[in-house]
Amino acid sequence: MTFKRSNNPGEDIKRGLEMPQKRRQLIAESPADIPVAVYGVNRLAASLHPGTLKAKITDKQPVGVDCWKITLKSLREDGSFPFFRAGQFVTLSSEVHDSFISRPYSIASSPKQARDGRLEIIVQKKGVFSSWLIDEARSGSIITVSEPSGDFCHDDIRDRGHVLAVAGGSGVTPFISMMKAIREGSEDFRLTLVYGVRTREHLLIDPADYQDERISIVPVLSDQQAEGYYNGFINADILSQFIEQDSSVFMCGPDAMYDFVTHELNKLGVTRIRRERNCVTDRRVDREEIYRLTVHIRDEVYALTARNDETVITALERAGIPAVVRCRSGVCGFCHSRLISGEYYLKPEDDFRRQADRKFGYIHPCCCYPLSDMEIEIPIFDL
Numbered sequence: 001m002t003f004k005r006s007n008n009p010g011e012d013i014k015r016g017l018e019m020p021q022k023r024r025q026l027i028a029e030s031p032a033d034i035p036v037a038v039y040g041v042n043r044l045a046a047s048l049h050p051g052t053l054k055a056k057i058t059d060k061q062p063v064g065v066d067c068w069k070i071t072l073k074s075l076r077e078d079g080s081f082p083f084f085r086a087g088q089f090v091t092l093s094s095e096v097h098d099s100f101i102s103r104p105y106s107i108a109s110s111p112k113q114a115r116d117g118r119l120e121i122i123v124q125k126k127g128v129f130s131s132w133l134i135d136e137a138r139s140g141s142i143i144t145v146s147e148p149s150g151d152f153c154h155d156d157i158r159d160r161g162h163v164l165a166v167a168g169g170s171g172v173t174p175f176i177s178m179m180k181a182i183r184e185g186s187e188d189f190r191l192t193l194v195y196g197v198r199t200r201e202h203l204l205i206d207p208a209d210y211q212d213e214r215i216s217i218v219p220v221l222s223d224q225q226a227e228g229y230y231n232g233f234i235n236a237d238i239l240s241q242f243i244e245q246d247s248s249v250f251m252c253g254p255d256a257m258y259d260f261v262t263h264e265l266n267k268l269g270v271t272r273i274r275r276e277r278n279c280v281t282d283r284r285v286d287r288e289e290i291y292r293l294t295v296h297i298r299d300e301v302y303a304l305t306a307r308n309d310e311t312v313i314t315a316l317e318r319a320g321i322p323a324v325v326r327c328r329s330g331v332c333g334f335c336h337s338r339l340i341s342g343e344y345y346l347k348p349e350d351d352f353r354r355q356a357d358r359k360f361g362y363i364h365p366c367c368c369y370p371l372s373d374m375e376i377e378i379p380i381f382d383l
């Protein structure tokens with residue numbers, strides 16, 4: 001209710017004196033419910049960080065050897081996927097037989113394709129979830145996709161104008177997204193991709209598809225001699241030809257490649273290497289033990305079993321409990337849970353907990369293996 005002054009002071013005083021009465025009348029006539037205001041900034045935040053969303057598989061194409069490119073279509077109202085930085089990953093999850101399983105995959109499409117509601121990932125036939133995606137999920141199957149996460153991206157403040165990217169096998173995926181983003185203009189840096197695979201048939205990309213003056217691709221074949229390709233492992237000799245005085249080094253591939261290439265880069269004096277973390281997998285044990293796992297989620301208590309060679313998250317998923325999980329490598333902290341009792345094994349290199357979490361007994365169940373009966377309290381589902 002607003003008051004506008006007129007040219008008649010007497011009239012203004014009269015209207016002013018009537019205002020309290022009018023205001024009381026308007027209040028009496030208004031609905032009892034408090035109106036809910038939706039601010040633009042909240043709408044934007046919900047669109048960028050939806051937690052999870054549903055998506056439909058629209059296409060599956062074999063690429064290279066034992067790998068498939070899977071295309072997903074967003075089922076959000078506006079048909080888009082949330083914005084992401086080239087190099088980030090999403091975690092896919094679904095009910096698989098009697099379990100509820102998830103796995104992170106680097107995004108192979110560009111941020112622009114995501115805006116158009118299309119997301120591509122490359123899946124290697126390895127592990128239960130990936131094999132299910134390849135063999136059993138069909139075009140039209142609906143799965144849950146997390147919002148994008150991860151910091152394996154180029155950052156203008158932190159990184160240099162030239163990136164030496166070292167990839168092995170399907171580890172090329174985040175660099176595919178980066179190359180598309182460079183060509184589309186949403187990223188602005190030069191990228192030299194040294195890409196190691198066994199034979200030409202294992203290549204997941206055709207270098208001709210990424211022609212750009214800011215992009216160079218150097219394929220290295222470990223098990224085949226071919227004209228125009230380097231042969232052997234990615235070693236200091238090869239890397240020294242492409243690293244610049246002022247390059248940022250990014251690496252994504254199998255653990256064995258990390259060990260070897262890190263050693264080779266160290267020979268060149270390079271110690272700062274940005275690595276994409278791989279999922280923590282099952283652990284080799286001399287004797288399989290089975291323990292009781294008691295899980296509290298809000299007011300519910302679940303009693304299940306967990307093996308000493310599987311992570312606590314895997315035990316939860318095997319029992320059909322959809323735990324909150326993203327990176328499965330101990331880094332993101334999404335699965336952060338309170339340990340009430342019990343012993344567990346955690347590789348020191350997978351321990352990315354904050355000091356306060358260590359002190360107050362929090363664990364990341366995605367990388368902890370039970371060593372006794374355990375009782376934990378986990379965050380609520382985000383589905």
Ligand code: FES
Pocket residue numbers: 324325326327328329330331332333334335336364365366367
């Ligand atoms: S899922 Fe990222 S730390 Fe466990």
